[in-house]
Amino acid sequence: MSKLNTFAAVRQLKGWHAVAFAATLIERMAPNYTLFxxxxxxxxxxxxxxxxNAVWEWLSVPKMKINLAVQLERIEDVTPHPSEYDSYGVYPAIDAAVSLSSTLLLMQGEDPQGAVVVSKLSQGxxxxxxxATSEVALDSEGIKAHPLMQWEIEFQQELLTLLAQMKGGREDVATLKALATQEGVSNLGIECDPS
Known part of the structure; x- marks a missing residue:
């Protein structure tokens, strides 16, 4: 499955499965935000x-009511602006925060392609x-062949396969959270705080 096919498969996800896909990727991106x-x-x-955590709770109990507008405001309040920082770390932090906003918009029904946005932000x-970290300039083939990108694409494909067998609920949520954190590193290879 190519990168393009991954996005096409994500586009087919609906409802709980789309939100679960996005939340799992954000869980992998969260250490980048924390480190920043x-x-x-x-x-x-x-x-x-x-x-x-509110998104995960909604996935565990889909009938649960969450004030999504308030949650969206909370994320907007803690989304950094790149012009205010000269460190590279601001960009992965923004990607994580924008991914969370996109997921909330998906849950609101405002952005039915929210999971695709998160998929692209994670790969991006x-x-x-x-x-930023390569000592030599890489073309698109070089980037695709990089172990970190291979791992990212494989993770998204594994997640799609797993979701196809899930119905939703607490057990599935626990499985997805474990999948996101089992390697102990973020999608960029940054070590996670085990707490």
């Missing part, structure tokens, strides 16, 4: 975490990280 906040003192990481974060 900790290294710059930008914001309380707990606000981002609480909103992501990996691509820009590879470009």
């Amino acid at each position: 906040c900790e290294s710059t003192g930008y914001a309380e990481v707990s606000q981002f975490r609480n909103v992501l 974060a990996v691509e820009s990280f590879i470009e």
Whole structure:
């Protein structure tokens, strides 16, 4: 399955499955946001975490009511602006925050392609990280062949396969969260805080 086919498959996801796909990718991106906040003192990481936890809770109990507009405001309040920081870390943090906003819009019915947005942001974060850290200029084939990009694409494909067998609920949510954190590193290979 190519990168393009991954996006096409994500586009087919609906409802719970689309939100679950997005939340799992965001869980993998969360350490990038945490590291940025900790290294710059930008914001309380707990606000981002609480909103992501609310999404997970909704996935566990889909009839649960969440004030999505309030959650969206909370994420907008803790989304950094690149012009205010000269460190590379602001970009993966923005990708994580925008992904969470897109997921909330998906849950609201405002953006039915929210899961595709998250899929592209996650892969885009990996691509820009590879470009920023590579000692040599890489063309698109070089980026696709990079182990970090291979891992990202494989993870998204594995997630799609897993979701196809899921009906929703607490057990599935626990499985997805475990999948997102089992390697102990973010999608950029940054170590996660085990807490």
